[in-house]
Amino acid sequence: MNVKLIAIAALGKNREIGLKNDLPWSIPKEYEHFQETVLGQHVLIGRKNFESHDGDIDHTIPYILTRNKDYKTSTAQTVTSIKEALALAASDGADKVYVIGGAEIYQLALPYLSEFLWSEIDYQGPADAFFPEFLQYSWETLEEERHDGWTFRRLVKTPQNL
Numbered sequence: 001m002n003v004k005l006i007a008i009a010a011l012g013k014n015r016e017i018g019l020k021n022d023l024p025w026s027i028p029k030e031y032e033h034f035q036e037t038v039l040g041q042h043v044l045i046g047r048k049n050f051e052s053h054d055g056d057i058d059h060t061i062p063y064i065l066t067r068n069k070d071y072k073t074s075t076a077q078t079v080t081s082i083k084e085a086l087a088l089a090a091s092d093g094a095d096k097v098y099v100i101g102g103a104e105i106y107q108l109a110l111p112y113l114s115e116f117l118w119s120e121i122d123y124q125g126p127a128d129a130f131f132p133e134f135l136q137y138s139w140e141t142l143e144e145e146r147h148d149g150w151t152f153r154r155l156v157k158t159p160q161n162l
């Protein structure tokens with residue numbers, strides 16, 4: 001199976017990613033970057049993150065990750081493993097799946113990522129959800145762009161086999 005897993009996430013300086021099921025900041029340009037990247041793409045999303053979006057995930061083809069085999073929604077397909085999502089995406093002709101969080105899903109996917117689209121937000125403050133430690137991997141930085149209030153980086157690494 002040759003479908004790449006790519007994470008996209010916005011992190012504060014201390015890897016903050018969420019507060020009360022929402023983002024801890026509001027940076028419309030950064031959110032636009034997220035929406036443009038995942039538009040029309042296959043995405044893997046945690047059940048809690050999916051519910052915090054009220055079922056609307058920005059015109060993507062979503063796979064909701066849950067342990068509950070009976071979980072059903074009218075807007076998305078449910079999967080119980082990353083492997084199942086990759087198999088479904090492959091059968092749909094996709095060559096990549098974007099991992100769009102939240103925290104548990106990023107943690108689970110981290111070893112299998114070949115790419116990380118990292119928005120580093122100029123934020124240090126309250127949070128109740130954090131991105132996992134990720135700098136222990138041998139990432140190569142292919143792009144870096146400074147914006148008002150955030151820095152974008154595209155990192156790549158060799159993924160572990162699923």
Ligand SMILES: NC(=O)c1ccc[n+]([C@@H]2O[C@H](COP(=O)([O-])OP(=O)(O)OC[C@H]3O[C@@H](n4cnc5c(N)ncnc54)[C@H](OP(=O)(O)O)[C@@H]3O)[C@@H](O)[C@H]2O)c1
Nearest residue numbers: 009010017018021022046048049066067101102103104105
């Ligand atoms: N800053 C960012 O870029 C960003 C992006 C996305 C989300 N967020 C934030 O992240 C927070 C939500 O993250 P979260 O960690 O609470 O929830 P989450 O990762 O969205 O979802 C957790 C759920 O995923 C399912 N799951 C976890 N491990 C699994 C496994 N091994 N197999 C099958 N299913 C599994 C479980 O669903 P079931 O309970 O149904 O079994 C679990 O309850 C929110 O604050 C949100 O705003 C931030």
